[in-house]
Structures are given as C-alpha cells and as structure tokens.
Amino acid sequence: MNAIAMDISRLIGRSHFSTPTGIDRFELQYANWAQKRSSHFLEIGRNRPIEIARTRATELISALAHRWSAAGLNPLQTEELQRIFAAIDGEAPWPKIKSASISPAGRTLHSWSRRAGKALRTILPANQFAAGASLLHVSHTNLHRPAAFNWLERQKRNGVFYVHDLIPLTHPEFVRPNEPMRHLQRMETILRHAGLVLCNSQATARSFRAFAEERGKPTPPIEVLAPGVEASFRRPNAAVHATRRPYFLVVGTIEPRKNHILLLQTWRAMVDAHGDDVPRLVIAGKRGWENAQVFATLDRCPQLRNAVIEAPNLGDTALAELMAGAAALLSPTFVEGYGMPVAEARAMGTTIIASDIASHREVAGDNALYLDPLDGRGWREAIEAHARYERRQRPHIVQHWDGHFGTLDGLLNEQRDRLPLGG
Secondary structure (H helix, E strand, O other): OOOEEEEOHHHHHOOOOOOOOHHHHHHHHHHHHHHHOOOEEEEEOOOOEEEEOHHHHHHHHHHHHHHHOOOOOOHHHHHHHHHHHHHHOOOOOOOOOOOOOOOHHHHHHHHHHHHHHHHHHHHOOOOOOOOOOEEEEOOOOOOOOHHHHOHHHHOOOOEEEEEOOOHHHHOHHHOOOOHHHHHHHHHHHHHHHEEEEEEOOHHHHHHHHHHHHHHOOOOOOEEEOOOOOOHHHOOOOOOOOOOOOOEEEEEOOEOHHHOHHHHHHHHHHHHHHHOOOOOEEEEEOOEOOOOHHHHHHHHHOHHHOOOEEEOOOOOHHHHHHHHHHOOEEEEOOOOOOOOHHHHHHHHHOOOEEEEOOHHHHHHHOOOOEEEOOOOHHHHHHHHHHHHHOOOOOOOOOOOOHHHHHHHHHHHHHHHOOOOOOOO
C-alpha cells in the first residue's frame, strides 16, 4: 500500500467554523480515509512540512466529524428547520441575517488551531517523515506560496494534488482582484511537484491540461475522480416535510458567479405580478464577497421580505431535509468545477433546474432542465411551472465515498512505482 502523508492545514485553520464549506467537507472525508489507513498528517510551514502527532490529528478530525457530519438532526438544527418551514408557510416572519456566533466547542477548536502551529514548530524537528511517503494535498491551501513546497524537490518526493477548479484563471471577473495571481501560483506549484493530479470532473481536467499547455509545461498524469455524495443525501425514501406553500432551494456561498441576482430579480417580478401568492426561495449559504448589489437587494428590497429566506448555517442533515421537500433545486451559476448540490439533488430525486454549463451536464446528464444563466424569462417560466405541481424525479444511485476511496487506492497502487517528480 502506497504510504501517504496528508496535509491538513486547511482543517486546522478552519476548525472553529460551525458549518463547513464544500472543500472543508471534502478534506475531512480525505482525513478520515487517511486516518483509517494509518497515514501521517502534516501542516505546511513556511518552507517545510511539520508532522503532526497522530493523537492530535485524531483529536481534530474526530471533533470536526462530530460537528460537521452528524448522522442526525441535533436540537438546534431541528429548531432552525422548523423556523424555515414556518416562514415558508407564512406562520412566522423570517428575521434578518445576523453574524453567526462561535459555539463553545468552536472556541475550543479555534484556540487549538491558533496554538497548534506555534507549538508544533517549537517541538517537532524538520525530520524526513515517513520515508517514501507521497504528499497528499486536496484543498488548494498554501499552494500560492511556492517556497512552502520546495522541500519536495530537496527530499526527492512526489505529490498527489486534487484540483477543484481553475475558475480564478478562466473567469477572473467572478473572484477577488488578487485571486487570479494566487491561483496561477497554485496551479504552477502543482505542475512543478505533482506526480499525480486528481480532478473532480472532465471539465476541470480539460482546464488544467489547457493551463499546462499554455505555460509550456509537461502535463502530469491526470485522473478524474468525482467526489462522493454525503450519506445525508443518499436517503431517497426519507420523509418529506410537506409545506402548504411550495419552495425552491439554491445552495452555495452568495458570490458573483453563483448568479443569485437572477433569482432575486425573478422573485421580485413574481411578487409584483402575483403579490404574496408566490413560492418561497430558500438560500442555503453564507454571504461571500464582491456582491454588494445582491446583499443590498436581500437587505432592503421590500418585495422580497417574506418571499426569500436566507439560511446560512445549515448542516448536511438539515440541508438534506430541506432539499427533499423542495419543488426544485435551482443552480443558475455561470461556472462550476463540479456542482455538488446538483449531485446531491440527483441522489435525492429532487428536480433540478440548472444553468447549461459543461460541469452540470457532466453531473446530471439528462436528469435536469437546463437553461441559459442569462435567460431570466426562461427561469421564471420554469419556476412558475414547477410551483404548480410536483415533478419529483427518480432517485439515482450516486458514488459513495467508499467507492471514491476504493478507486483512489487503486490509482495510488498503480502509480506507486512510476510517480515522477514534477519538472
């Protein structure tokens, strides 16, 4: 079995968050897998790796798994869902979004994450960890600092890197001003040090190959390995909470490329036409960046006060319950590396209305209604049609994480003796 040393710098840095992002969940799944195969764990320092004591890594992984991947609804999430369903049916007003507070458990882990780096750098030497082990890096974290990975060449190591997307390079208009340069550095670090590149979709793999060609660099071996779907979303027979009023769901951070403004404008037009007798829109995601118009619309547009519900702190199980009862999942995004909410909706049999982009078609195939992300009239007609009657789909068998890691083990074994150091 190929020896692995996994970088968990992102999990350490985000350990105080109450709910995870998609990449947080992804890295936690990898950390659980790595722990089961007795792998080593690292934090990437300024110019060298720092091996983390296995007991400390286990403590962090277990705590995050308990908080982020609970199998059932805890009382707080149950209460949040009840409030959302009550707001959908007009039984109670939905409050404006307030800044989320950090729980006591979150404060403990936040303190752990702040102390960890300093303590580990003080105690642990710059040793050659696990002779022959391949670095496994799955989060993009710290890759914009090339010097932090030069030790791979000095120690004659190779790396296995997971690429989630190249959106800051292919669509720089949707990210913060400094992100394109940072992402350029990330991808160059991968080209320099990768013995194997894993991608979440063929769309991402094509983008990475094109990037390598544009830079005049040899392309390392690339394998497409789609994420698994969390267990919460693989329950097609789960009881659906029946609301009197239909509702639609959009999932993801509120950022420009997600195209929330199209949905908000659609809902405002429907309220102008039909008054309060419109379906509700539930936005499951935190507020992001570079999106002042969307935030102002959410905060100040009177037509949307009761029609749009912003729910930024839902865990997986609560989100799955919400998705199960939705008239449809809406995904009007301009660009995606993969499209995890679409995969989750497909697993649950929830109707999907999505933008017509390559990654969505790769994930959903013929099991979605595809629309141009700028076709406001088409989106409104589709939403109003689906609000009038139920259009649930047949649940689909999707890849479990066990299948994902089974494939990964096979790839690592195949490549074990021929993983070249990137040039």
